[in-house]
Amino acid sequence: MDHEFWHQRWRENQIGFHQPEPNPLLVKHIAALSLPPQSRIFVPLSGKSLDIGWLLAQGFRVAAIELNQTAINELIQQLSLQFNRQQTGDLIHYHHEQVDLFVGDFFHLNLDLLGSVDAIYDRAAMVALPAPMRDRYTRHLIGPGHVPQLLISYEYDQGSYAGPPFSVSAAEIQRHYHATHQIELLQQIDLTGNFKGENATEKVWSLKPIAEK
Template sequence: MEPQFWHDRWTKNEIGFHKSDANPLLVKYFTELALPKGSLVFVPLCGKTLDISWLLSNGYRVAGAELSSNAIEQLFAELGVKPTITRNGEIDRYHANDIDIFVGDIFDVTRTMLGPVDAIYDRAALVALPENMRSRYTSHLTAITDHAPQLLVCYQYDQRAAEGPPFSISHEEVRRHYGERYHLTLLTSADVSGGLKGKCSATEHVWLLRRG
């Protein structure tokens, strides 16, 4: 999947994946990470998700990575904050109080750029990537965050019935990517109301990943 795919989605406002409220699964299960206030939460492929506003309003710091500058300009406008923008290699860093968003290819984001990460919240990254990119992504994510604990939300459905993204991620695939690095706990599984894009039944899973 080429970067232009996502640039086009944001330019054309084809963002059905963007939710108008904080994800209820985040609200319900975030405490499983047991993070003190002020902890830094990394949100990969964050878009302009309202989950960021929820994290900030609950006393956490946020770092994010996003390909589309359009999405991040909308994010800061909706937060009512004017960011400072600096260039670091191929990445533009949008900075404001308690928030840093790294705009560009996530594979160009380094551990040095991020600094110490206390936890990862992945609701939209793993499911957004095609199968041939997911192993590279999960290896990179764990490397730049020093194996930070993670709250992972993903979908499972018959991939033949609907095209991704979001892509179907099986339990076996989660274990394949993360089983050697983390202790995995499936916190909940729930049917997606109305199915995936109205095309097929789907289940949403929430995983807690802790250092093994």
């Protein structure tokens, strides 16, 4: 799955992954992260998600990265904030006191550019990537990601639907994160009849860092 796949999805407005309201699972489970006000939350592969505006309204700061410029343009319009724009390496960086938005390849964003974060909210990043890329994704994310994480996944018969979103099993999540995080399933929702015609389950995970010895 290359960059052009996603750029084409945005050009053709094939963005069924974009929700018209803040994700109710985020609203319900944000408290699981146990974050004080002004904590900085990283949202990878953000699209133009309304979740970012909702997080800001709750008193959090946000950093996000998205591949597609159109998505970020629309996100900035939604937020109605004034940003400073600069080119930073291969990425475009839009900065506001409460928000940092990066445009470009997720794998080009390092900790020096991102800065410190207090938590990660992954609604549409891991499930957007095919299996070989998920290994690379989680290795890269754990760099800045030894912090609490709220992760949303889908589980279904991958052979019956090509994705994205892709099926990510509980066993795979354990494989990626068991060495660095305590993993807790907060909720699972039966999506039968509401997911591409397939039997599917949506799951919400809390990942808490394991204290380093």
